[in-house]
Amino acid sequence: MYLAKLKVSGLRRISSVELQFRPGLNILVGENNAGKTAVIDSLRALLSTTEDGAVRLDESDLHLSQGGVRATEVLLQYVFEDLTLEQEADFAAALQPMGGDKYAAHFGVRYTLSAGGRLRPKRWCGLHEDNAVSAEMLEDLRAVYLPPLRDPASGLRPSRSSQLARLLTRLATTEEKTSITELMRQFEKDLEKESPVANTQKAIDTQHETMLGAALRQSLSIGLTSPEFHRIAARLQIEVDSFDVDQNGLGYNNLIYMAVVLSELETNPDAAYRALIIEEPEAHLHPQLQGVLLQFLQSKERKKLAEKEDQEGREGKVPADQSVQIFVSSHSPNFASIADVDTLCCIHRGPAGVKSFAPRTVKFVPPAKKDKLQRYLDVTRAELFFARKVILVEGAAELFIVDALAKKAGYDLKRASVSLLSTEGLNFDCFLPLFGEDALNIRVALLSDADPPTGTFPGAKDAIVLSATAKTLEAAKSDWVEPFFALKTLEYDLALHEENRDAMLSALTEMHPIIGATLRIEVEAAPEADRAKVLFKGMFERDKGESIQKGRYAQSLAAAIATSKNSIAIPPYIEKALDFIVKP
Structure with a gap:
């Protein structure tokens, strides 16, 4: 049994949003103020009525629209699926047919304003609000909530209500x-x-x-x-390396507490449904421990699945459900980068308000693109799940140079909430499915090379000739994604502008003094119409010796652009992309 759907209406920044969850681990990611805590509180409104106290809301928690109209109520709707026969009996009053012989358990919570300014909850099951949730049902929905900035030592100290005492019992x-x-x-x-x-x-x-x-x-x-x-x-109490738990570090105490809580939940024979809700675990854990925690949570899911399949194979029947559904909210790119893409649930603010998107719902064609996305998601690229606007470039060279050009031209990408990300080659195809009307509603500028036929060196006013690969990227244009293409490559398009050549040659000379000095003479001796070609070929299509390493050169050029006292011309396609991405 697991919570498959949650619909939240009228709560804080959320006008209306429906989230789809999966059995096992679910990681809620998104920028600050996107609505992650509102979703966590929505979970607690039904699942934590006896643990850590019920969620308390007041008038200020009602959604306020952009037009200044405040909602009159908060409505939360829950759908549980994959019930065993025993669980169907426990929640008979909540069941609704799904088709065939399958049933889902439906619950609702409505908060309405009382005379004292507090919002009072009404809980029901099934489709009719007159069908109240019984105390037995609430006891069958067992969840433990771990808030951010928590003190786990207090939950490990000796007391009748400690998690350790519960586990031992x-x-x-x-x-x-x-x-x-x-x-x-x-x-x-x-x-x-x-x-x-x-x-x-x-x-x-x-x-x-x-x-x-x-x-x-x-x-x-x-x-x-x-x-x-x-x-x-x-x-009884836990000692850590012969020290009292109060003398242990906060981060490690959090991990110990989670281990105790998970053990108690998994061994609880009374609850039909069990959940662990963790808010912002990164608050107390450095990146390495974040990775250790995430691997542990994912391994718990894989172990439970293997145990279920093994028992089904041996006994020919569905085993008793002892799994724990885990909800984790985070705004750490590190946490998102090492998570399985299927576990992510993105909460973001689009033009129409707060929306939800699960990358696992995307149909990658071919499916191998999804595996490629998983491999390429590192801490930097996982920033796209928390961004409001994104610029995608091909590689590290473009990353360095575009960033330097934007700063030189006065574009403050950070203040404009723009994330500049590299796809490490022409790997746009595995990232683009994440953006769109039914995906992340954020503006994306895609910068790529036109890559015209070999030997082609277009002039500044020539029409763009797109390669087959570039045409594929052009076809990805949508209301959210806008491709922008260099006439040839970024370096060549820079060399088309006379005022850029001194900085380009200075950056080359710093790396290779002899090559730089020789090429400067060749460029100055060439006709103006050929100078971009001579400069480009002298670096990246050399007749003798190895060509210049683009990544290393890009770092040198970015430094030269930043320190140059002369004006630097931004290639038109980059300038258009920057204007597109920073506009309100």
């Missing part, structure tokens, strides 16, 4: 509880016989009887705890 059989209780009772008896304890007991008893007299005195005893299992469990 879950794992111990009746006979084992009795055995532990007898061990503690015997230990208490032995402890009482020790001289320091016995003498302390006698001293207290003497003073106590002197104070109150024989008629009023009480029976006192020194011990660790009453020999009852629940009291023993409440006194």
